[in-house]
Each structure stands twice: as C-alpha cells, then as structure tokens.
Amino acid sequence: MPRVTRGFKARRRRNKVLKLAKGYxxxxxxxFKTAAEAVDRALCYAYRDRRTKKREFRQLWITRINAAAKQNGTNYSRLISGLSKNAIELDRxxxxxxxxxxPNAFTAVVNASRQMAS
Structure with a gap:
C-alpha cells in the first residue's frame, strides 16, 4: 500500500512555504520542515523590525539635528522648543x-527659532 501524501491542498501549502524560503x-x-521554521522566524523578525525601523530612523534624525544645531551654537532640545513656541512646523x-x-537653510531655521522666542 502506498503512503498517503495528503494530496493537492497539502502540496499547495508546502509549496507556499518553500516559495517564501527561496534564497535561503x-x-x-x-x-519543508526546516523551511517552515526558518520562514516563521523570518516573518516574526520582519513584523518586529517594521516597528523598530521607525524608532531607529527617528533616533538617527535626532542625532543629525543635534549635531547640526551644535554647529549653530544651540542644542537639539532648545531648537525643538524654539520651533514649537514659534509655531514652525517642521518634522524631524x-x-x-x-x-x-x-546647511544655510538649516541655519536660517535655527535663527528663526531663536529670534521670535526671545
């Protein structure tokens, strides 16, 4: 008696997983078994890192803004505070x-955040 391979639906499910594992x-x-484990793990990492990516980019922008602000004689927190007080709505x-x-336009923004607040 031949072994049961579970037919069309199972083959389609396995092929879906193997397609996702292409390039591993x-x-x-x-x-199939190791591919399924690898794909599950990869999907978990992808879900997690789509959220982490947003945090990391914001952190990078803040670091860059702080460095540029220090070149203009202020710091990040004073710059952001001055921008919000003067209703200058530029995101990070x-x-x-x-x-x-x-950099010249950034200097102008820094000066604008200083002037009106004083």
Whole structure:
C-alpha cells in the first residue's frame, strides 16, 4: 500500500512555504520542515523590525539635528522648543534632511527659532 501524501491542498501549502524560503541556504530552502521554521522566524523578525525601523530612523534624525544645531551654537532640545513656541512646523525628518542638504537653510531655521522666542 502506498503512503498517503495528503494530496493537492497539502502540496499547495508546502509549496507556499518553500516559495517564501527561496534564497535561503542549505536545507532551509529545500526541506519543508526546516523551511517552515526558518520562514516563521523570518516573518516574526520582519513584523518586529517594521516597528523598530521607525524608532531607529527617528533616533538617527535626532542625532543629525543635534549635531547640526551644535554647529549653530544651540542644542537639539532648545531648537525643538524654539520651533514649537514659534509655531514652525517642521518634522524631524525634514529638519535632518535640511541639515544635510542645505546647511544655510538649516541655519536660517535655527535663527528663526531663536529670534521670535526671545
């Protein structure tokens, strides 16, 4: 009597997992059981890191803004405080990009945050 391979639905489920495991090294892309473990773990990491990515980018922007602010004779917290008091609504991503791409414009923003607050 031949062994039961569970047919079409099971094959489709296994192929779905093996397709997700494409490009993995060794048996992880060939063997269903190890592929399923690797894919589960990869999906967990992907879910977690989509959230971590947002934190890390914000941290990077703040570091860049602080460095640029210090070159302009202030620091990050004073700059952000001055911007909010003067209703200058630039988010951290834009400020960071401005500090890198156009330092003169960033200096103008720093000066604007200082002037009106005083």
């Amino acid at each position: 090294r060794g048996g992880k892309h060939r063997l 991503k834009v400020l960071s990009n401005l500090a890198i791409v156009d």
